[in-house]
Amino acid sequence: MSDSTLPDPPPNAGDASAPPIRRYRTRYEDALFEDVLPFWETHSPDDEHDGPFNNLDRDGAVYDSTKHAWMLGRQAWTFATLYRDVEERPAWLDLARSGLAFLQEHAVRPDGRVFYSLTADGRPIYQQRKIFSECFYTMALAAYARAAGEPERLREAEDELEHIWNGTFGSEEARRPTHEGQPDVQSLAVPMIFLNLIEEVTGPDDWQRYRREVRTCIARLQRHVHEETQTVRETVRPDGTLADGPDGRLLNPGHALEAGWFLRHWAERLDDDDLAATADDMARWAFADGWDEEHGGLFYFLDAEGFSPVQLEWHMKLWWPHCEALYAHLLRYARTGETEAWDAFEKTHRYTFAHFPDDEHGEWFGYLNRRGEVTHRFKGGPYKGCFHVPRTLWRCWRLLQELE
Amino acid sequence: MSDSTLPDPPPNAGDASAPPIRRYRTRYEDALFEDVLPFWETHSPDDEHDGPFNNLDRDGAVYDSTKHAWMLGRQAWTFATLYRDVEERPAWLDLARSGLAFLQEHAVRPDGRVFYSLTADGRPIYQQRKIFSECFYTMALAAYARAAGEPERLREAEDELEHIWNGTFGSEEARRPTHEGQPDVQSLAVPMIFLNLIEEVTGPDDWQRYRREVRTCIARLQRHVHEETQTVRETVRPDGTLADGPDGRLLNPGHALEAGWFLRHWAERLDDDDLAATADDMARWAFADGWDEEHGGLFYFLDAEGFSPVQLEWHMKLWWPHCEALYAHLLRYARTGETEAWDAFEKTHRYTFAHFPDDEHGEWFGYLNRRGEVTHRFKGGPYKGCFHVPRTLWRCWRLLQELE
Numbered sequence: 001m002s003d004s005t006l007p008d009p010p011p012n013a014g015d016a017s018a019p020p021i022r023r024y025r026t027r028y029e030d031a032l033f034e035d036v037l038p039f040w041e042t043h044s045p046d047d048e049h050d051g052p053f054n055n056l057d058r059d060g061a062v063y064d065s066t067k068h069a070w071m072l073g074r075q076a077w078t079f080a081t082l083y084r085d086v087e088e089r090p091a092w093l094d095l096a097r098s099g100l101a102f103l104q105e106h107a108v109r110p111d112g113r114v115f116y117s118l119t120a121d122g123r124p125i126y127q128q129r130k131i132f133s134e135c136f137y138t139m140a141l142a143a144y145a146r147a148a149g150e151p152e153r154l155r156e157a158e159d160e161l162e163h164i165w166n167g168t169f170g171s172e173e174a175r176r177p178t179h180e181g182q183p184d185v186q187s188l189a190v191p192m193i194f195l196n197l198i199e200e201v202t203g204p205d206d207w208q209r210y211r212r213e214v215r216t217c218i219a220r221l222q223r224h225v226h227e228e229t230q231t232v233r234e235t236v237r238p239d240g241t242l243a244d245g246p247d248g249r250l251l252n253p254g255h256a257l258e259a260g261w262f263l264r265h266w267a268e269r270l271d272d273d274d275l276a277a278t279a280d281d282m283a284r285w286a287f288a289d290g291w292d293e294e295h296g297g298l299f300y301f302l303d304a305e306g307f308s309p310v311q312l313e314w315h316m317k318l319w320w321p322h323c324e325a326l327y328a329h330l331l332r333y334a335r336t337g338e339t340e341a342w343d344a345f346e347k348t349h350r351y352t353f354a355h356f357p358d359d360e361h362g363e364w365f366g367y368l369n370r371r372g373e374v375t376h377r378f379k380g381g382p383y384k385g386c387f388h389v390p391r392t393l394w395r396c397w398r399l400l401q402e403l404e
Numbered sequence: 405m406s407d408s409t410l411p412d413p414p415p416n417a418g419d420a421s422a423p424p425i426r427r428y429r430t431r432y433e434d435a436l437f438e439d440v441l442p443f444w445e446t447h448s449p450d451d452e453h454d455g456p457f458n459n460l461d462r463d464g465a466v467y468d469s470t471k472h473a474w475m476l477g478r479q480a481w482t483f484a485t486l487y488r489d490v491e492e493r494p495a496w497l498d499l500a501r502s503g504l505a506f507l508q509e510h511a512v513r514p515d516g517r518v519f520y521s522l523t524a525d526g527r528p529i530y531q532q533r534k535i536f537s538e539c540f541y542t543m544a545l546a547a548y549a550r551a552a553g554e555p556e557r558l559r560e561a562e563d564e565l566e567h568i569w570n571g572t573f574g575s576e577e578a579r580r581p582t583h584e585g586q587p588d589v590q591s592l593a594v595p596m597i598f599l600n601l602i603e604e605v606t607g608p609d610d611w612q613r614y615r616r617e618v619r620t621c622i623a624r625l626q627r628h629v630h631e632e633t634q635t636v637r638e639t640v641r642p643d644g645t646l647a648d649g650p651d652g653r654l655l656n657p658g659h660a661l662e663a664g665w666f667l668r669h670w671a672e673r674l675d676d677d678d679l680a681a682t683a684d685d686m687a688r689w690a691f692a693d694g695w696d697e698e699h700g701g702l703f704y705f706l707d708a709e710g711f712s713p714v715q716l717e718w719h720m721k722l723w724w725p726h727c728e729a730l731y732a733h734l735l736r737y738a739r740t741g742e743t744e745a746w747d748a749f750e751k752t753h754r755y756t757f758a759h760f761p762d763d764e765h766g767e768w769f770g771y772l773n774r775r776g777e778v779t780h781r782f783k784g785g786p787y788k789g790c791f792h793v794p795r796t797l798w799r800c801w802r803l804l805q806e807l808e
Contacts, residue, residue, distance in 0.1 A: 123585025181527025312717040376712040
């Protein structure tokens with residue numbers, strides 16, 4: 001563990017056995033506002049076109065001018081959200097506007113689908129089969145609408161959400177497997193992303209009109225929570241029984257931790273203690289199974305029965321599962337006061353801050369090998385951008401302020 | 405390096421400075437006939453249906469009953485080829501027949517496309533966009549036709565080859581990028597696989613009717629050989645200039661080594677020394693760039709300009725690039741007698757035999773981390789089967805016999 005993992009203890013820290021909340025709060029605050037956000041503010045803007053660059057090397061240089069819609073939507077969400085929640089800095093709103101404008105002008109197709117990647121000047125390169133380009137575009141739209149005070153864009157976000165929902169669940173055709181032998185299974189990612197999207201598109205006072213959709217997603221998500229084996233499965237049958245083969249055995253601890261806190265937010269809105277308990281189980285189980293006792297850190301994938309996952313990168317340590325773990329554990333601690341939750345937060349914090357931040361060029365590395373050595377030097381790529389790190393730092397910072 | 409890396413020196417080994425050809429020959433012979441082939445003969449058959457299982461755990465147990473068409477085609481090719489070349493063992497021909505029968509009955513669609521994966525009893529699961537399921541089916545068909553003496557099946561293989569060729573190159577539509585910003589680039593895998601397919605479908609005396617196709621593939625392959633930087637690029641523009649971004653900078657040393665020996669085979673058929681020199685350059689460059697000086701072994705991917713490849717698994721050591729390197733270097737040595745080629749073969753041999761074979765359960769592991777530690781315990785998966793290891797052992801064994 002490096003010296004920079006924890007700040008010096010404050011003078012007169014008070015009760016020695018109490019968690020050093022203030023130290024953590026200043027640490028997350030500094031990381032967010034002095035390190036992570038400035039990296040993207042400085043290096044991501046494209047001077048020629050709307051739409052920030054997302055493929056940034058270790059020092060912020062653009063190593064690929066392709067613009068990935070997931071990343072543009074997520075970065076626009078981040079800056080719009082912080083503009084509204086933290087401080088009305090015009091540069092933040094403009095960064096959000098620029099990313100959203102690029103998506104609206106170039107990425108959104110007439111049929112409502114959103115391209116996955118485009119050239120710097122907005123010519124489409126690739127269309128994914130998945131729905132996530134649409135989802136992150138919708139998140140950006142909703143956050144920007146609130147930040148800029150443009151309610152008509154919030155209607156657009158609601159329309160887009162309805163469009164994705166209908167494409168996913170709306171017709172018998174959408175539900176039916178394409179080929180005869182294709183197993184009838186469902187993926188954890190789908191109810192997860194909808195729970196998060198509905199939370200983003202609605203406010204604390206107007207989510208009730210989505211009550212049916214929220215209940216559908218919660219029911220779907222609960223099918224992945226497998227009590228008997230105390231695991232959260234990535235893929236299950238629609239009746240909640242285990243699917244066959246490596247897909248049915250697949251564990252993705254980062255996903256389970258993220259789904260856990262999405263669900264906890266909804267448990268609180270719904271004032272449902274049983275649901276909160278389920279959410280906390282998800283985080284606890286994923287942490288217990290996912291932590292590498294030998295080298296520390298969370299594995300990317302595991303097989304519930306101990307076979308080797310077929311994913312080549314299963315043994316790597318990625319930044320985002322650690323981000324999700326930080327907030328999932330801290331939220332559990334803030335709501336329950338359980339020592340176990342605080343200890344899990346601290347253990348994750350120590351590993352995360354010792355391994356991911358780049359002291360030389362700022363921001364965080366994204367990919368480590370099992371031993372915790374950096375394998376990829378870039379800060380931004382097709383799947384890592386200005387999102388998981390600032391979202392976690394911001395959410396943990398706010399929680400730590402509450403606890404303080 | 406383990407003690408098992410090299411066999412004991414034979415008594416009276418003769419000239420101490422000459423390569424110990426006989427020792428290597430017996431080593432490859434034993435590995436092929438005593439270890440690798442028996443593993444698949446014992447563990448892959450499905451007692452209930454045609455079509456061997458390809459997802460075999462470390463000890464040969466089936467951990468996933470899905471049948472992957474690439475693997476079934478490749479295993480059928482292996483057993484049919486050895487039946488014809490080595491010994492007419494009925495069990496080998498029957499294994500080849502069983503894999504081919506499954507593909508013909510269940511995987512080949514009325515439109516000529518071939519499903520990528522199917523259930524054990526033959527219901528289709530997934531269709532890839534890529535052409536490789538079709539290619540490996542065609543290889544199996546050709547090898548079986550010769551082994552079983554069924555010339556009408558050779559006609560089927562030729563028809564299938566023509567079908568894949570026309571789908572790939574035949575129409576303007578096939579060549580045109582789908583989206584406006586999609587770069588007009590070509591992939592090394594395509595001319596490679598066709599050169600190998602034409603070699604497999606034709607014999608040494610009847611390939612001339614494919615002269616035009618062979619020349620087209622060679623011209624396409626040569627565009628990937630970048631003299632100025634002495635690299636073999638995975639993706640180039642159709643005029644042979646470098647493509648932009650990470651795709652244009654991507655190096656895949658195993659692919660370059662494999663393409664090198666495919667090309668050398670054709671250089672010999674065409675009696676073209678310049679082409680043979682190009683083929684040898686490909687192997688030399690890929691080996692120079694691809695070898696990990698710190699931990700040994702060949703990287704899976706590299707970036708020609710030193711950026712981090714975006715592929716998460718770039719730093720891993722996979723079995724197949726080492727297989728391709730063994731035969732590419734030994735073939736160069738056999739044809740040129742160059743010490744450098746022998747040294748490259750020996751260096752690859754030492755790493756390969758020290759790291760991949762499983763002394764306890766037989767056959768080879770497929771996936772190691774950068775340090776050479778096993779990361780995946782299974783012997784067969786969606787992309788590793790009864791193919792690269794036996795093909796290399798067989799080809800090297802035959803070459804070593806020649807050299808002896």
